[in-house]
Amino acid sequence: MAATEIVRAVTAPVRVSGKWAPVAGLVAAAVVVAAIIDPVPVAAALVTGFFNTAGGGGAVVTFLALTASGVPALTAHATSQLVTPASFLGGFRLARRYPPGWRPLVAGCVGTVAGVAVLTVTPPNTFQAAAPWCLLPAAALVVAQEPVRRLIHRTGRTLGPATTPAATFACGVYAGLIGVGTGTLALAVLGLAPGFAGMPLRDLLRTRNVLLLGMALLVSVAFAVTGLVDWTLVALLAVPAAAGGWIGTKVVGRLPVPVLQSLIVATALGGAVWMLVR
Numbered sequence: 211m212a213a214t215e216i217v218r219a220v221t222a223p224v225r226v227s228g229k230w231a232p233v234a235g236l237v238a239a240a241v242v243v244a245a246i247i248d249p250v251p252v253a254a255a256l257v258t259g260f261f262n263t264a265g266g267g268g269a270v271v272t273f274l275a276l277t278a279s280g281v282p283a284l285t286a287h288a289t290s291q292l293v294t295p296a297s298f299l300g301g302f303r304l305a306r307r308y309p310p311g312w313r314p315l316v317a318g319c320v321g322t323v324a325g326v327a328v329l330t331v332t333p334p335n336t337f338q339a340a341a342p343w344c345l346l347p348a349a350a351l352v353v354a355q356e357p358v359r360r361l362i363h364r365t366g367r368t369l370g371p372a373t374t375p376a377a378t379f380a381c382g383v384y385a386g387l388i389g390v391g392t393g394t395l396a397l398a399v400l401g402l403a404p405g406f407a408g409m410p411l412r413d414l415l416r417t418r419n420v421l422l423l424g425m426a427l428l429v430s431v432a433f434a435v436t437g438l439v440d441w442t443l444v445a446l447l448a449v450p451a452a453a454g455g456w457i458g459t460k461v462v463g464r465l466p467v468p469v470l471q472s473l474i475v476a477t478a479l480g481g482a483v484w485m486l487v488r
Contacts, residue, residue: 250275250279251272251275251276251279251443251446252446253275253450254272254274255272255293255447255450255454256453257271257454258271258272258293258294258297258451258454259296259297259450259452259453259454259455259456259458260454260455260457260458261454261458262451263297263415263456263458263459264415264457264458264459264461268297269290269291269294269389269390269393270478272451273290273341273389274484276443277341278484281440283334283341284329285438285439285440287329287337287341287388287389288433288436288438288439288440289438289439289440289443289447291389291426291430291433292433292434292439292444293443293444293447293448293451295423295426295427295429296447296448296449296451296452297426297451297452297458298419298422298426299423299452299455302423304416305420305423307416308413309417309420310400310417310418310420310421313374313375313378314374314375314399314400314403315378315425316375317375317376317379318379318381318382318396318421318425319424320379320382321380321382321383321384321385321386322382322383322385322386322425323386323428323432324382324383324386325384325386326386326429326436327386327432328386329386329387330436342482344388344390345390345478346479347391349479349482353475354398368402368403368404369399369402369403369404371404374402374404377402377403378396378399378421381396381425382425385425386429386432392422392425393418396421396422396425397415397418400414400417400421401414419459
């Protein structure tokens with residue numbers, strides 16, 4: 211796909227008119243003001259929101275931007291998890307049309323609480339040392355996502371009724387502990403689940419976004435009481451993340467998945483190398 215076609219695919223569905231135009235104007239103004247205050251993290255939050263809903267793996271961008279700005283890795287992780295729900299606010303309007311089912315949703319939410327609980331007793335230095343290696347599974351998940359989908363379609367095999375909640379629980383634990391790459395992991399789990407395996411990618415992404423909204427809201431509540439969050443950064447990054455997420459929901463399925471995956475993988479691998487040699 212040519213660069214002009216990619217730009218057209220992004221901009222065509224996100225033009226706002228009518229009663230929502232003033233709201234969009236206020237959001238755009240808020241993003242501009244935030245960008246003036248701290249441009250790098252704000253730009254990262256905007257990109258994160260877009261990647262999160264349009265494909266997955268966007269948390270890599272905010273995490274790296276915050277750590278590059280001098281924020282400790284554990285604080286950067288906790289703060290980015292408070293910003294993540296803003297990316298998936300569009301999931302509210304999708305909940306009735308693309309429900310993930312209450313069993314996966316509850317299992318995923320319980321898993322997030324367990325993951326955050328483990329993280330709160332983890333020494334900050336341990337997380338700092340492990341942070342670069344957390345980016346590598348995120349990159350691997352993105353790479354494996356499409357081959358797994360093709361395998362499912364070829365073999366027709368899916369997870370069992372009991373295995374699906376267990377898999378979403380594990381996904382939730384991963385979200386609380388690591389966070390980066392949760393969207394890709396959740397997409398793989400749903401793609402293996404009965405009732406979702408044959409769903410078109412565009413609809414599967416929307417269903418996954420509803421699931422992630424519930425998990426992200428619970429993760430944010432869990433992290434809010436840990437004392438690890440930089441609330442000033444949360445206030446600065448929430449609106450850009452929401453704006454990027456809204457744009458992402460509008461272009462789901464319109465951009466080539468390999469382009470999004472390549473960008474996320476390059477970011478994760480580059481960030482891991484940068485953190486190791488820093």
